[in-house]
Amino acid sequence: MELEKEEILSAIHHCVKCKLCSIASFHPNEEWLPLCPSGEYYGYQAFYAPGKMEIFRAILEGEITEPSEGLLNSVYACTVCGACYEKCKQITSVELGAPDLFEAMRREMASKGWILDVHTSIADKIEETKNAYGEKYEYKVNAETTAGDADVLYYIGCTARYRVPEIADAMLGIFDKLGLKYQVMGEEWCCGSVLFRTGQVEAARELVAHNVEEIKKSGAKTVVFTCPGCLKTFKKDYPDMGVELLHSTQFLTRLGNMNLKKENLKAAYHDPCHLGRDLGIYEEPRAVLSEVADIKEMKREREQAWCCGSGGGVKSAFDDFALWSAAERLKEAKEAGAEALVSACPFCKRNLKEAAEKEELEVYDVVELVNRCLEG
């Protein structure tokens, strides 16, 4: 979303700094539940949405001319989770949201070269290896069940390929067990999400062109994603390819009865920010999860879910903060009486799992449970 300077300044001027964006809706339960991980962790006003907007104003009006450490930290130690916008929108009907503003801010900063080294190194890795982790490109799929002419293409994504392969394995397992024809891309490149989210838009152009070309060539009619970050990027930053883009949980919901064997498991569902707040997909993951586990409601859910702490380039640059944010979510799941915390995003899974290392709480992606509960 390209925004004009005047449009941005107008939006910034309209923030009255009530800071209600930093807490979940208070009424009617009258509970004080913070919503902004970055503000809660770092504390300075600069880390809350109103403070960040003020910094953006100062950049645009030429008051900030150097990339100080505080500038880089306050701008990039934000998961751009969008919780602030959801809250503000409910109260003020504001149309231009903080995530759009903050991504525009990052683009503006990147254009000046004000960017974290760790984020430029991700861009370098992508340029070299076509994936965000700089891993050697390879992913084995079952040649017997993939079909080059299948209508359904599973876009795996970097994180499920190289960091949380159990999600990709589970999704492929589901295809296999259900006997569904599918294909994966011969040369799947990073979708570019991390570049878009960190302001390095130019570096993403080549990736977009390649992936669009490959998908067109594949003849697939539907592309399925287990990564909401990839899905959001395809939906919002890619040209229309004339194919249907679905999250795994939407795809599974459409299949109807899968003969799942429900487990005796109390599970809380963690809404991934890209899936929920960005794409409005709240019901399908719950519908799928309810087939395999008993759902325990957490206090902050759906539009007002607490972010896992992993997105927006935070995990790579501010791991302590990312893990703290995840630990807060784990606490909430345990308070809800859950034995497992289930998400629908490889970024969430990775960060929550890492934070749960010493916890008595299992962390899954919903497709893992589905795969487990499918009669093989």
Next chain:
Amino acid sequence: MNETFSKLVKELQAIVGERNATDDPAICTSYSRDQHWHFVPAKNPACIVRPGNKEEVRAVLMLANTHKIPVIPYSTGINVRGLTIPVHDGSILLDLSRMNRILEINPEMKTATVEPGVTFGMLLEQTRKYKLRPAFPDAPLTVSVLVNYYLRGIYQTSATDGHDHTISYEMILPNGETLKTGSRALSEMPYFRYGVGPDFAGMFCAHPGTCGVVTELTAKLYRLYDNRKEYFIGFDDVGTPTKFIYNLMNDDLAASIRLVDNQSWLKGIFGTFDYPYEKLPKFVLCVLIEGVDGIYEAKDKLVRAYMKECGGQVLELPAEFARTFEDECLGGAEKSCMVFGIKGRGNYHCIGLYGPLTLAAEYYEVHEKTALEVGIPQDHIHFYIDPIYSFHGQLCYFELDVFYDGSDEEFGDKLRNYNEKQFHRLLDLGIYGWFRPYAGIIEPTAERIGYLAEVWKKFLHVLDPNEIMNRGKLF
């Protein structure tokens, strides 16, 4: 930043920890502007310090006092009047949001003792366990309890709560001394405002951080009743409902009474934009009754009797509107902030003042007259009244509002013209006092208060001889 100041930041970091003091220009920028920026231009503090306890506050103040560095106390960051925007170069902004402990809730005494970073939301979450609540300002429930009470200008949403909710407090002065007011000075019992000597709690109140730093405050709590009922009555003018309001207040009948115009605050009070507000009468009186069994029913009977003769139109509105009104009045303002979402007019300018109900119609008249004179369109002019118990002097809080597009610089000029005229006109008309020391309000006021202004300045000099405490916000 010069070398001396960098050394000072190091000293501040030694007090509060490296993570909690910074002179990073971007971090400082985030504190540089608030909602009042058409009147108080953006200015960066030189550094931000975030103390975690009163001993750190003391050490910071003493250091600043030694070097004569201006200090601006700041609580939870919800500032809409420019009172925490620096006036002087090289100021330390003392961000007290880390000090957010509720030190005591005493249901027997009906009090709460809090630090400056405690918000109304945080406090209610705890007090409701005892069926108690704080007195709420009609401000977001993210605002600081301590600062709202200490600044006094409390424009509360419940008429029965009275005006002053402060019982006693503890303040650290620039020289590092601790002042305790009321019974707090004499004992471990901070529950009585009038302890030894004069009412120091009153003398220090209403200063925007200009005396010292209040590190803890004991406030009154009020009962939450299960029995509640709401009425909404429409009027076409401000004058007609005043008799009805007087009757309700005189007989102590209503928990909350709010007369608002139909185009602004009603949206928040009802919790929706999606309603044909323009079809309602121009002003709507919102009345909430509560009480224990027996008294509640009796109050309701009397309210209904007064309603019959009030000259207004009793409105039938969706049931959820009443629920939101209750939440906003007795549970803290959240949806009231929907005024910030009025299409194309989400910025908020107000002159808040205290005055008698008898002048209500005249306040509205002068508000409308001045606004139209400076070119503010009629549909940007808004108004509300909250009467305040007890009704000696027919005390009310009045708010003369203009909602506008903050990005419109020309409108900013209009508002500055409005203020310049309006402060004098209101003083000529007669008011009890201003809600806050807004930018530009103290000068015309000080001219009229005679020797009191001189004594006030001397009083500040005694407390803060080096003039480090948020100077420029009063004198």
